[in-house]
Structures are given as structure tokens and as C-alpha cells.
Amino acid sequence: MKNKRWFPIAYMFVVTACFSAVIIGFAQMTEKQVKANDARAFEVAVLKVLPGLYDPNAGAVELHQRFVEQVSKPTDETAGAYTLEQDGKIAAYALPFSGQGFWAPIDGVIGIEPDKKTITNIVIYQQRETPGLGAEVAQRQFCDQFIDLTMTAGAKPVEFRRPGEPLSSGQVHAVTGATQTSIRLEKIINDALNRWRSKTK
Amino acid sequence: MKAQTKQLINDGLWTNNPIYIQVLGICSTLAVTNLVLNTVVMCTALVFTLSLSSLTVSLLRMFTPRNIRMMVETLIIAFYVIIVDVLLKAYWPQMSENLGPYVGLIITNCIVMGRCEACGISNPPGKAFLDGLFNALGYTYILLMVATFREILGMGTFLGFAVPYFSSEYWDKWIIMVMPPGAFFMLAIVTWVFRSIQMSREENKK
Numbered sequence: 117m118k119n120k121r122w123f124p125i126a127y128m129f130v131v132t133a134c135f136s137a138v139i140i141g142f143a144q145m146t147e148k149q150v151k152a153n154d155a156r157a158f159e160v161a162v163l164k165v166l167p168g169l170y171d172p173n174a175g176a177v178e179l180h181q182r183f184v185e186q187v188s189k190p191t192d193e194t195a196g197a198y199t200l201e202q203d204g205k206i207a208a209y210a211l212p213f214s215g216q217g218f219w220a221p222i223d224g225v226i227g228i229e230p231d232k233k234t235i236t237n238i239v240i241y242q243q244r245e246t247p248g249l250g251a252e253v254a255q256r257q258f259c260d261q262f263i264d265l266t267m268t269a270g271a272k273p274v275e276f277r278r279p280g281e282p283l284s285s286g287q288v289h290a291v292t293g294a295t296q297t298s299i300r301l302e303k304i305i306n307d308a309l310n311r312w313r314s315k316t317k
Numbered sequence: 318m319k320a321q322t323k324q325l326i327n328d329g330l331w332t333n334n335p336i337y338i339q340v341l342g343i344c345s346t347l348a349v350t351n352l353v354l355n356t357v358v359m360c361t362a363l364v365f366t367l368s369l370s371s372l373t374v375s376l377l378r379m380f381t382p383r384n385i386r387m388m389v390e391t392l393i394i395a396f397y398v399i400i401v402d403v404l405l406k407a408y409w410p411q412m413s414e415n416l417g418p419y420v421g422l423i424i425t426n427c428i429v430m431g432r433c434e435a436c437g438i439s440n441p442p443g444k445a446f447l448d449g450l451f452n453a454l455g456y457t458y459i460l461l462m463v464a465t466f467r468e469i470l471g472m473g474t475f476l477g478f479a480v481p482y483f484s485s486e487y488w489d490k491w492i493i494m495v496m497p498p499g500a501f502f503m504l505a506i507v508t509w510v511f512r513s514i515q516m517s518r519e520e521n522k523k
């Protein structure tokens with residue numbers, strides 16, 4: 117049988133089917149856990165962009181507690197943004213954004229002040245861009261550029277400029293060597309901000 | 318059997334060490350050795366993958382047609398690597414993020430394919446398993462050595478704990494050690510030292 121021409125093909129099919137079945141089983145077993153981890157990553161990202169909520173020393177349970185107790189869920193009025201309320205007034209918005217990056221979807225959260233013009237912070241909690249190049253967008257070095265950045269009123273609230281170019285308000289430096297990721301991320305962020313601005317006004 | 322086991326241990330850890338003699342799997346050596354903890358997890362994953370895929374390749378060797386053996390080997394390796402990846406994603410997401418794509422890249426780690434081809438495909442399961450295990454351990458101790466030096470010199474810590482003197486102000490941290498170039502320096506030094514020891518031993522035997 118082993119000398120038959122069809123044998124290698126049939127053998128490959130059988131072996132692949134067996135191993136795939138085990139892996140599918142494994143993936144389903146851990147699916148719930150992975151989803152919980154993703155939800156937690158999102159909650160932490162929201163806490164990080166809202167002022168005064170995130171504590172790097174706090175445990176997972178405490179952070180979840182804070183998210184549940186202090187962060188208000190999005191309403192029609194906030195157009196999809198989570199909010200932090202203090203004394204009955206909105207103290208900050210946390211707007212989730214997501215879109216297609218170069219390799220896989222990029223998910224993040226932008227923190228915005230009540231004036232709806234100043235960005236407090238940005239956190240990218242899910243991305244699979246090229247390590248060392250596009251993946252740098254999730255690093256603090258890149259994201260710190262958004263802290264206290266004033267959005268412009270035009271079609272591009274935030275603009276990415278080439279590294280090294282002089283910046284004016286609403287502009288940040290893109291990541292060197294990651295043109296595709298930068299172009300896409302700029303679009304994702306601006307689309308989210310424009311959509312949000314048109315709905316909240 | 319006893320002598321054979323001894324030979325396998327000696328080969329994997331010393332005379333035919335995958336890192337400084339076979340020079341396989343250098344990509345991951347350079348990438349994950351900036352922190353000891355990352356290295357420990359990566360090496361554990363490799364020990365698991367290498368020993369079990371070598372064993373599985375050996376178990377299937379009687380049935381696997383020769384012309385498609387590489388495909389089957391890659392499939393088996395990918396199978397174990399995906400299991401490690403899924404487990405890390407579910408139960409240790411922080412580590413999964415730290416290691417990034419390198420867990421998935423164990424599939425292309427030359428040591429695994431190399432050992433499956435060199436030993437797994439032509440030897441009984443017991444021998445294949447031990448060969449895989451000790452080659453992985455040979456890889457592990459070299460990586461741990463590289464990682465220990467890099468973390469202490471570059472960050473002043475070991476497994477995240479501050480090391481006296483190196484974490485104090487008297488020690489000017491060698492940031493380059495935790496950056497990619499540091500890995501090249503350390504790996505070159507380790508290879509040099511170990512090969513020199515081995516060569517001088519052989520000289521003495523003569």
C-alpha cells in the first residue's frame with residue numbers, strides 16, 4: 117500500500133486531520149479564557165487613558181473593580197465613548213477605536229478631555245504589526261506624543277508627519293520604517309475622531 | 318542502552334551543542350535573551366516542542382513516505398508550537414505579549430527541524446525523545462547564561478530582582494546589553510569561550 121501513488125496524499129490528509137482536530141479542541145477549551153483576557157486588556161486600556169484611574173501596582177481584580185465602579189458605559193450622548201464622571205459632570209472621555217492595520221486589526225483607546233479638543237492619552241492594546249517597526253506604535257515612546265495634544269478642527273484632527281519634520285499643533289511623528297502601519301493608524305484614529313465629533317456636536 | 322543514553326546527554330549538552338557547535342536556532346537566541354524570565358519560558362516551550370516532536374516523528378517514521386517527510390515533520394512541530402502558543406495566550410497573556418511572535422517562530426527554529434531530520438526520522442522513539450530533550454537542554458543552559466549576563470549588565474536585575482552593586486549608582490548600566498547588539502556580543506563571547514575549552518580538552522586528550 118505504501119508504494120501506491122495516492123498513499124502520500126492520503127497519509128498527509130489523515131495526519132493533518134488528526135493533529136488539527138486536537139488543536140481545534142484545545143482552542144475551544146481555552147476560548148473563554150482568551151476572551152476574558154481580551155476583555156481585561158480593554159478595561160485596562162480604558163483605565164489608562166482616563167486620568168487618575170490606573171495604578172500599575174493594582175491587581176487584576178482591583179482594576180476590574182475600578183472599571184465597573186468608576187467608568188460609565190457609553191450612551192447615545194457620548195457616541196460610543198466611555199466616560200469618567202466627577203460631581204455629576206463628565207471629566208474625561210475614553211473613545212475606543214479599531215481598524216485594519218498592516219497585518220491584523222489594531223485596537224486602542226483614546227482619552228479626550230471634556231473640551232473635546234485635547235487628547236489626554238492613547239493606548240493601543242491589540243496589534244500584530246511587524247515587531248521592531250510597526251509594532252512600535254504600541255510603545256509608550258510613540259503614544260506619549262499624544263499626551264496633551266490639541267486636535268485641529270479640519271478633516272484630520274491628528275496628523276502624522278515624517279520623523280524629524282517640525283511639528284505644529286495636532287501633529288505627531290510617525291514611526292520610522294513603518295509607513296504602512298503609520299498610514300493606516302492615522303486613518304483609523306482620524307476616522308474614529310471624526311465620527312465621534314459629528315455625533316457629539 | 319546506558320552507554321547510549323550517556324552519549325546522547327554528552328552530545329546534546331557538550332560535544333554537539335546546538336548553539337555553539339551546530340550554530341542552530343540563533344535567531345531566537347538573539348531575540349529573547351534580554352530578560353531571564355522571557356528566556357526561561359521560551360526554553361521551556363522549546364524543551365516541550367523539541368522532545369515531543371522528535372518523539373512523534375520517530376513514532377510515525379515507519380508509515381511516513383520518504384518524499385513527504387519534511388511536510389509531516391513541519392506539521393508535527395507546528396502542532397506542538399500552536400499548543401504552547403494557545404496555552405500561553407489563555408493562561409499567561411502577559412508573557413505571550415512579551416515573547417510576541419517568537420513562540421510561533423519556534424516552528425522555524427532550525428534546532429527542531431534539524432534534530433527531527435538528523436535523529437527522529439531514523440531512530441526508535443526512546444532515543445529520539447532523549448536526543449530532542451538533551452539538545453533542548455543544551456540550548457537552554459547557553460541561553461540562560463547569555464540572558465543572565467545581559468540582564469545583570471544591562472538592567473542591574475536578575476529575574477526582575479535588583480542585584481547588589483549592579484543596580485546601585487556605582488554601576489553605569491550598559492543599556493546596549495539589553496538591546497539587540499548586546500545579544501551578538503554575548504553570543505560571540507560564549508561561543509568563543511566554550512569552543513576554546515572544548516578545543517584545549519581535545520588537545521590534552523592527544
